[in-house]
Amino acid sequence: xxxGVMRPGNEAxxxxxxxxxxxxxxxxxxxxxxxxxxxxxxxxxxGPSLSxxxxxxxxxxxVLDIDLPxxxxxxxAQAIHRRDPTIRIILMTGNPNWVxxxxxxxxxxxxVVEKPIExxxxxRVVKAALV
Numbered sequence: 001x002x003x004g005v006m007r008p009g010n011e012a013x014x015x016x017x018x019x020x021x022x023x024x025x026x027x028x029x030x031x032x033x034x035x036x037x038x039x040x041x042x043x044x045x046x047g048p049s050l051s052x053x054x055x056x057x058x059x060x061x062x063v064l065d066i067d068l069p070x071x072x073x074x075x076x077a078q079a080i081h082r083r084d085p086t087i088r089i090i091l092m093t094g095n096p097n098w099v100x101x102x103x104x105x106x107x108x109x110x111x112v113v114e115k116p117i118e119x120x121x122x123x124r125v126v127k128a129a130l131v
């Protein structure tokens with residue numbers, strides 16, 4: 001797992017975004033996008049790396065893929081929400097059939113964003129989640 005890129009500066013004032021996706025290229029693209037938008041970023045590609053990241057730092061926002069090998073992003077969201085309901089959660093999916101079930105659970109999800117990710121839409125959802 002790579003803890004994402006962080007920009008120097010006033011770290012205390014920056015929001016922390018956790019990106020969980022097993023596709024390295026997408027995860028790194030999202031991490032770069034969030035860093036360029038002024039956030040500190042944590043990255044995880046699987047459950048064990050996610051657990052390690054959450055032990056090290058508390059994110060303000062978790063952006064989670066739903067369909068992970070051996071893991072269900074909705075269940076991960078539920079576990080994060082039970083542990084700390086103040087962490088905002090955005091779920092991502094490439095399968096439109098997951099959108100309604102993801103929002104109709106106790107996952108604590110603020111929103112579901114469909115893949116391929118449109119950065120302008122993601123930006124609006126993230127800003128609304130972190131208000």
